Amino acid sequence: MGTVPPGEGFLEGLRSICDSEGIVLIFDEVMTGFRVAYGGAQELYGVTPDMTTLGKIIGGGLPVGAFGGKKDIMKLLSPSGGVYQAGTLSGNPLAMTAGIETLKLLQADGFYEQLEQTSHRLAEGITEAAKSAGYPIYPTRVGSMFCTFFTSNEVRDWPTATTCDTKAFAAFFRMMLEKGIYLAPSQFETAFVSIAHTEAEIEKTIAAARSCFAAL
Secondary structure (H helix, E strand, O other): OOOOOOOOOHHHHHHHHHHHHOOOOEEEOOOOOOOOOOOHHHHHHOOOOOEEEEOHHHHOOOOOOEEEEOHHHHOOEOOOOOEOOOOOOOOOHHHHHHHHHHHHHHOOOOHHHHHHHHHHHHHHHHHHHHHHOOOOOEEEEEOOEEEEEOOOOOOOOHHHHOOOOHHHHHHHHHHHHHOOOOOOOOOOOOEEOOOOOOHHHHHHHHHHHHHHHHHO
8 A cells, every 4th residue: 555654653552462462473574674774664663573574685686585583483493393384496596695795785884874865855855846736645755665645635544545546646657657757557556765776866756756746
């Protein structure tokens, strides 16, 4: 449904309920892993799950996935325990090498500070473009993930996300594409900012958004 930050106390509430009921709390960080912080959303929000899942970021973008968790859970897996887990691409040398090199880049001094600045500039620029055109949107952003919801309502869950004008978003998408900006084609997808995006590319995107919002 796009980038929808958790409400205040939501993640903490999940942690509390799982602790009191003996439930394993699992964070799906396939999207948020390394994008919002080096330690993912759990580092950003200060809530530690019992298990975590990660996607192809672990392989530098190549096909691979990973999961991990607390020792008392992970020791149940083979060869320590009786639960067998394997996959065709598990430990693939190419993916693992790309993943290791990616992690090195993420650990560079100032990496996340630069990513935050770039993400803030782009998200704020698009928001300002909509406001200057008098077009109603509801913007959200967490780290390098952001979304421009085509609604004047607050978006906090799926029911509120469905108030978006998807036809208007589709028109905006096509206009941006004509200007050389390829956004995700669905209103309910998250946009990602990369460290590779240059200042010139960010400004070009904002300028295109300003023109497209004015035309809606």
